[in-house]
Amino acid sequence: MKILEYDEIEWQQALELNLVGFDWYLTPDLVEKILKADKRVPEGYAIYATEGKTVLGQVGILVDTVQTISGMEKLGYLWTIVTKPGSTNKGIATRLIEEAHSRLISQNVRYSFLGTQKSLVAYNLFKKLGYSDLIDHNMGLKSCSNVPPNSAEHKSTGIRLLREIRTSFDDETIMNMFSKYATGLLGFVHRPQNFLSIRKAWGWMPVNLICVFQKENESVGYLLGTKEDNSIKIRELICVNPLDLSACILAVEKELRPRYIIFDFTSRECVISKLANVGFRFIRPTYATYMIKDLTRERSIEEIRNSFSVKNDKFQMSIIDYY
Numbered sequence: 001m002k003i004l005e006y007d008e009i010e011w012q013q014a015l016e017l018n019l020v021g022f023d024w025y026l027t028p029d030l031v032e033k034i035l036k037a038d039k040r041v042p043e044g045y046a047i048y049a050t051e052g053k054t055v056l057g058q059v060g061i062l063v064d065t066v067q068t069i070s071g072m073e074k075l076g077y078l079w080t081i082v083t084k085p086g087s088t089n090k091g092i093a094t095r096l097i098e099e100a101h102s103r104l105i106s107q108n109v110r111y112s113f114l115g116t117q118k119s120l121v122a123y124n125l126f127k128k129l130g131y132s133d134l135i136d137h138n139m140g141l142k143s144c145s146n147v148p149p150n151s152a153e154h155k156s157t158g159i160r161l162l163r164e165i166r167t168s169f170d171d172e173t174i175m176n177m178f179s180k181y182a183t184g185l186l187g188f189v190h191r192p193q194n195f196l197s198i199r200k201a202w203g204w205m206p207v208n209l210i211c212v213f214q215k216e217n218e219s220v221g222y223l224l225g226t227k228e229d230n231s232i233k234i235r236e237l238i239c240v241n242p243l244d245l246s247a248c249i250l251a252v253e254k255e256l257r258p259r260y261i262i263f264d265f266t267s268r269e270c271v272i273s274k275l276a277n278v279g280f281r282f283i284r285p286t287y288a289t290y291m292i293k294d295l296t297r298e299r300s301i302e303e304i305r306n307s308f309s310v311k312n313d314k315f316q317m318s319i320i321d322y323y
């Protein structure tokens, strides 16, 4: 078995792997776009296990930085891990993940991180390779039918939804608000200034709704999401002051009139409780989980959780941080 990179293999076999594994149409054009936009992806894009000319498996690697209580640490993100159907259970994914680990270690990366589902066979594979659950995914749902748009509750918040559906990202306004919000938090708080353009280049997460919330002409929060028929799926809702969260949701209801609002994952309990106050019900547990491994083997999972202050609700991650 040989380990090669994207431009050393037949692109169509990479596309086929991504289609069967993730229903992801990974063309050479998309790879080029991602490499151009996202400097955290290595030049070789991803690693592939090959036998002769046949591609048997893929692991993507991306190096990010996270904030911990003791400072900034490098974190390797493993994504799109897949073995060719018919070639499973022969150690291919294990070999690729071990190769990814040694590449990360050679760049002094402490953590390896990935997202998966506990219902997949992959979950056992990751546990076997030393990964532990850092934080579980959650989802919230609000049915908006009973909230009258002109209620006193709606009128009194002082929050105005400034913009509705936009096609281009206003990176700067949004990134400035994120930086203010993230001050003092840990985890995924070091976003490149062009983070939203990067996410757009990947084509995932899809975002077709961007709102900015204002209070007395000052931008106090934003929403990135998708609007489909009568529902809104929130990928990220950030308020510089989380006390404004409930009022922002009410502004969304008032202006956009969705029937349902789905909130797709927040790592922070304070956000969950504010959303519960305005009628969201959170599904917990779900199958999805985010797993981590200390490549230096120095920290146990408890120590890793402490280093991110998960218990003190300081760990920040949104679904758009997920690859």
Ligand SMILES: CC(C)(COP(=O)(O)OP(=O)(O)OC[C@H]1O[C@@H](n2cnc3c(N)ncnc32)[C@H](O)[C@@H]1OP(=O)(O)O)[C@@H](O)C(=O)NCCC(=O)NCCS
Binding pocket: 021, 057, 081, 082, 083, 084, 087, 088, 089, 090, 091, 092, 093, 094, 095, 115, 116, 117, 120, 121, 122, 124, 125, 128
């Ligand atoms: C998950 C996946 C990448 C594993 O690839 P693989 O090359 O078969 O994995 P390996 O042979 O290296 O690892 C074997 C280990 O994985 C787990 N595993 C793999 N196939 C399994 C199966 N059918 N049933 C149960 N466990 C299985 C076991 O822990 C196994 O270890 P064991 O043999 O000691 O029990 C492959 O099944 C796949 O591509 N699945 C679809 C895409 C996917 O779900 N990717 C992960 C997204 S997060």
